[in-house]
Amino acid sequence: MAVSPPAYAFVLAVFLLLVASVSGGNRKEGNKGNDFCFSFDGSEKNRSFGSEFALHGDAEMSGLAARMTRPAKWSSGRIAYRKAVRIFGAKPGFSTSFSFSIPPDVRGGLAFFLSPSAVRLEPAEGEWLGLSTSLLAVRFGTPKDDKFGNRSRRSLIEVDVGGELLTKSSNLSDVESTLKSGKKLRSWIDYDGDSKRIEVRLMHDNDSRPVNFSISYSTNLSNLLRREAMFVGLSSWNGNSTKTSSIYSWNFTVKHGAPYLMHSEPLDPNSFLVRPTESPPVHPSSAYPWGVLMAMVFAAACGALLTFFMILVWVRLVSRRPVAPVESPVLPMDVAYGKIESVGDKDLENSKK
Numbered sequence: 001m002a003v004s005p006p007a008y009a010f011v012l013a014v015f016l017l018l019v020a021s022v023s024g025g026n027r028k029e030g031n032k033g034n035d036f037c038f039s040f041d042g043s044e045k046n047r048s049f050g051s052e053f054a055l056h057g058d059a060e061m062s063g064l065a066a067r068m069t070r071p072a073k074w075s076s077g078r079i080a081y082r083k084a085v086r087i088f089g090a091k092p093g094f095s096t097s098f099s100f101s102i103p104p105d106v107r108g109g110l111a112f113f114l115s116p117s118a119v120r121l122e123p124a125e126g127e128w129l130g131l132s133t134s135l136l137a138v139r140f141g142t143p144k145d146d147k148f149g150n151r152s153r154r155s156l157i158e159v160d161v162g163g164e165l166l167t168k169s170s171n172l173s174d175v176e177s178t179l180k181s182g183k184k185l186r187s188w189i190d191y192d193g194d195s196k197r198i199e200v201r202l203m204h205d206n207d208s209r210p211v212n213f214s215i216s217y218s219t220n221l222s223n224l225l226r227r228e229a230m231f232v233g234l235s236s237w238n239g240n241s242t243k244t245s246s247i248y249s250w251n252f253t254v255k256h257g258a259p260y261l262m263h264s265e266p267l268d269p270n271s272f273l274v275r276p277t278e279s280p281p282v283h284p285s286s287a288y289p290w291g292v293l294m295a296m297v298f299a300a301a302c303g304a305l306l307t308f309f310m311i312l313v314w315v316r317l318v319s320r321r322p323v324a325p326v327e328s329p330v331l332p333m334d335v336a337y338g339k340i341e342s343v344g345d346k347d348l349e350n351s352k353k
Helices: 007-032 127-133 172-179 222-227 289-319 333-352
Strands: 037-043 052-056 060-062 065-067 076-081 085-087 093-102 109-116 134-140 155-163 164-168 186-190 197-204 215-218 230-237 246-254 258-259
Touching: 076 246, 085 230, 093 109, 093 230, 134 186, 134 230, 155 172, 155 215, 164 215, 172 197, 186 289, 230 246
Parallel strands: none
Antiparallel strands: 037 246, 052 076, 060 065, 065 246, 076 230, 085 258, 093 186, 093 246, 109 134, 109 230, 134 155, 155 164, 186 197, 197 215
16 A cells, blocks of 8 residues: 555654654763863963962962962961762772872872862861861872881882871872972873773873883772762962972763752861852752653653554555445436326316317
C-alpha cells in the first residue's frame, strides 16, 4: 500500500523529535564531563581578579602579583578561589601550577590546599595556617615539628591528606637548593584518577616542566574529591624575615568539574561577620529534571508511533472492502398514464349518451 505524503511527514517529524531528545540528553550529560579551570596571570592586569579570588590575612595585591606576607615576624596570608569547585566523575583528577617566591629562612613556606566547603576555613594566622582541616595540602618549606618539638632546618616538600603526613621529598639536596635559592619558582601538582597517583614537580620559573618529579605517590583520593565541593587556595607564611612571599601566576584545572553554586560567597575568616545559618544547598547530582523531561518526550514519541501504526492498520483493513454504487431501474410512467387517461374519456362519453 502506498503511504500518503502527510504520513511521510508525520513519520519524519517523530524521528526528528526522538533524535533531538537523545542529543539533548547527551549534551546535558556532556556538560558534566567538561573540564573546569580558573587562572590569573601576573603578566597583565586581571580585571576580574576581585570577583574570582579572595585574599585573607596579610595577602594583598602588589602590582601584578599577589603578595602573601609582609616583611615582619610571623606574617601569613592566603589566596583562594571564591567559589567552591564541585568534582564529578568516577575517576576525578586535577592539575595546578603556580609561580611563586618564598623567603629563604627556616620558618618560611607555601602550601597548595583543597579544603571541603562544609568546613569553615581557619583564620589565616600563625604558622601553617590551620591546614589540618584541609583534605589535601602540598607544602613547600621547612617541615612541622616532630612529636618531640624538634624542627628540621632543611627545606623539603610534604604531602598531607586529612592533616596526616602522606609522603615527603627524598632528594633533599636538590629541593633544598631550589627552595633556598631566593629565585622565582614554579610548581606543578597533578592527581590522576586513573592511575590514582599524585605527582609534584618543582623547578625555577624560567625552566620548562620537568619530566622527573620531586614526589610521586600512589593514593586513592577519588572518593574524597567527589564527596563534596572543595575550596582551592594557596597559603604562605614566614618567620622573622625582611622578605615577602608572592604569587605571580596560578592556574587550576579539574577534570569533570564545575563551580559549586552556593547561597553566598565564602567569608573572610578574619572578619567578624557571621556565616549565614541557611540549610545546605541541594546537591547538584540529586535532581535530574532533564532526565524526567527526556523520559516524558520519549514516552510521547512512542505513543505517537503506536497511534500512527494503528491508523495505518485500520486504513489497510478498510481498503480491502471496496463499495460500488448500485443503479436503480427507471419505470416507464408514460404508458400507465396513457391508459388511465383513455378509460376516463370513455366513461365520460357513455354518461352523455
